[in-house]
Amino acid sequence: MNDLSNGAGKRQAETALSLDAFYRALFGHPNFLVYVIRVLPDGSFLFEDANQPVAELANRPLDEVIGARPGDCLVPEIAECLEANLALCVETGEPRVYERSIDMPDGRLSWKTNLLPASEGGGPLRHVVGVTRDVTFERTLAGIADNSQALIRSLGDATSNVIYLFDLKSRGIRFSTGQHNMPLGYDPAEIAEMGDQMIPRLIHPDDVATVQEHVAGLANLPDGEIATVGYRVLHRNGRYRHHLSRNIVFSRDSAGDAELVLGVAEDSTDQDRMEEEVRALSERLLTLQIEERRRIAQELHDSTAQHLTAAGLALARLVVNLPEMDPGSEQAAQLGQARADIEASLHEAKQEIRVLSYLLHPPVIESHGLREAVRNFALGFGDRAGLEVEVRIGEGTELIDDDVSIALFRVCQEALANVHRHARATQVTVALEIEQSTISLCVRDNGIGFDQSTLSAAAQSGIGLAGMRERMTRLGGSVQIGGSGRGTSLTATVPRPAQIRPSAS
Template sequence: MSGKAFATEEAPLTFGEFYEVVTGSPEMAAYVIRVGDDGGFRFEDANDFLERIAGKPLSEIRGARVEDCLPPDIADCLTNNLRRCVETGRPLSYHRTIEAPDGSHLSFKTSLSPVVRHSGPVKFVIGFTRDVTHETILIENAQHNAAMLRTLGMALPSSIYLLDLDTKSISFIGGSGDHIREDWRRKAEEAGSDAVDQYFHPEDRPRARAHWGDLAALDDGEVSMISYRILSVEGEYRRFENRETVFSRNTDGKVKLVLGISEDVTEHDRIEQEVRDLSTRMLTLQIDERRRIAEELHDSTGQHLTAAVLALRNAKSLPATAIQCSKTYAGLMAVIEDASSSLNEAQREIRVLSYLLHPPLLRSHGLAEALENFANGFGKRAGLKVDVLISPDASMIDDDTAVHLFRVCQEALTNVYRHAQARKVRVALEVRDGVIFLTVKDDGIGFDDSASDRILGVGLPGMRERMARLGGSVVITGDPGGTTLIARIPTGMQVGLHIHEALPLGRTSPMLRAASSH
């Protein structure tokens, strides 16, 4: 079909047709504003949509002033913008949100275009106002959701990233971090596919590249987990655990972007290793303690029992006729007395060792009475005179600290019994200048400081281990006049570490009862 034939088939669009279509739009208000000589504004013409905004029929709107047809706030806004449009002679647009009578909010977007002629002032302005309430709500919701995602991303302790499998580059989209870590992330993003060579541990680089092939084969919703050692901002390699899943695909269905969450687990690994090391040390100390008790039973208690057995065997070997002789009878009584003495000594040692291994349940009121009851009970069984001095401030010691102090006192009194050859021992628990002091002092034979670990065996390392866990220390001094053990714990550190476990010592704490019963 030629252009000439086309021109003859269709008549040109008339202005009346154009005007009718525009003003007949059900989606927006179309109106013509006449500018009066006095600077006022009147509606020259309008479509039906304006009736919804004005709340009046068109017959009352045409020829009426703007301020007489619209609510005051809408009329003022339209009048001000009409004035700007007339003064500048240029089109303008503005957005307006109003509150409806039912409390909801309505949003309108208005465009004003002045009719500019070759001469004379502007006499007409054509306006279009469209209801954009729904679009505004969608935009506000999208902005709100985006802000929430950014806030959530910054609040997470982990790094959130997108891995592009086509370019092998990474983009961080969230995760908390200071400006130093933000700079590190920016450099990692700029490195692109070279980031693996620059930041991954050399041993992990081949595994990282092979992992990209696995990610390309992921199904939607499937999660892949892998860990790498990555060079941190501190200049050390730290282990990160990564969880990754498909985020988007290309038009051909291939995986394009992978969403990942990376978490630094180096500190977690360190804590786990410390727990394993501590468990190993405690198990070693327990085994050594059992070995020491076995040696005590064998070397000391066992010898007493052996002596008693030999004495009784000698008595049994005497002939019956010889017993009738008074001299022989006196010798028999001496043998029996030796056996009885050996058995009594063995019995006393067994009672002491049993008390150390499993003290009776102490239903006392906290650490003060637990220490006093244990020390006095120990003294009676070991044949020692025990003096106990406990400061009133000791009632402020928290439960966890009390358990460790009780164990240290228990071990210290054990060493007094085994090594000191003492007759008296003094136990003091005080709180001075923010420091807890547990002192155990005896009047025994003392020892050489350099040989303390050898003489006191596994007990001293155990005590030092307990105090070190609470930020404290154990010091032991010895001289010919006796031995003194002092355990120190800063109370400030304990408040910070154990305030959540602290119990009023006006009643028996479960932890302390457990400590005094094992």
């Protein structure tokens, strides 16, 4: 038994780190200034031992440091600070930790120092062990972080926007600006205290699901990509404000997952209201345009066309009442040609008025539906204008809502009016289709086409093309025009609602 105990003790002694080995390892570390200070009877201090980094700080050989007082070998600022803290360590008998930064020829340096009192057998304190570490780089990074945070706060306070860091793990705000202007009426500390309850407490109930879906998607957001979401948020005054947030990944955890997201929240309430007012004004102008067209069409039909008919009758009476003349005479021939020319002009004028009146006052879509309104209008236009018109309408168009139906029909109306005015076409195709992601209306003719300068001039000369684009833009769609010497095509598209299936191919 004793042999076993002796063997275990021997192995423990062999594996235990000796104090001398620890001492050598600590003194040999290149990033630590390690030194032993002897406390002299008069209360002064000198270096009893030190490692090479201490000599480098003192800028002298190590043997000139050992045995010297701190004030004799160190920069005065460093020596005074060290001796003051050594005195406190000796006086209290407690360890001390302090940091100090000073300006050196190579720049500003920062150190963190630990002083450990060492006494033997409870006698007076004779030695203090010091370990000093250069923390300049750490303090520089901390200063940069503080300055960056101050800059972000200043930017946030100088604008009505809120800049924030959102923690995807806790679902709370880690940092936010706006403590001075408080655009929502809440102090940033109040927002932070809400934690993961911030979204259900402040976001409008109808927008909570949208915001939560947006937040869930941020976890998979690639670096450098911006995600945007609009929502209504509760102001302290009890009213909801419209906001638009843009988010980008700020930092990731050790596993590479998004951890913090940087966001900028912009109050878009006033902008949304102005845009709505502009849309309402634009819609009113378009409505006035339609009403004015109907009035002009009625005038053309009821007044101008009747005047032309009366002129034709008057011409016939004039011819009947002319004195008799030799049918073979030159005078009779000239009179006959003049009559034929006038009658042809009257016929063309009445035909033009008939077409224009129809274009300006088309069938009422509200009573016909989009499918029948487009078909009847296009075919009626062809009959009056003397054009060959083909109409192709896909299945499901009867499910298109009123706003989209009216907008597409007005585009069809304007496009056919442009064909009549400019194209010199003989054939027109009108196609209304429900595609995979869009509802499209295409009007294509075989006319003379156009060049880009002609299109630009047409876009600036009236509200026809601008009106079409305004209608489509309001619905999230677009208008595309293409053309060459073989004709022109105009295609208007709007997003397809989920409840409407694509037309069968």
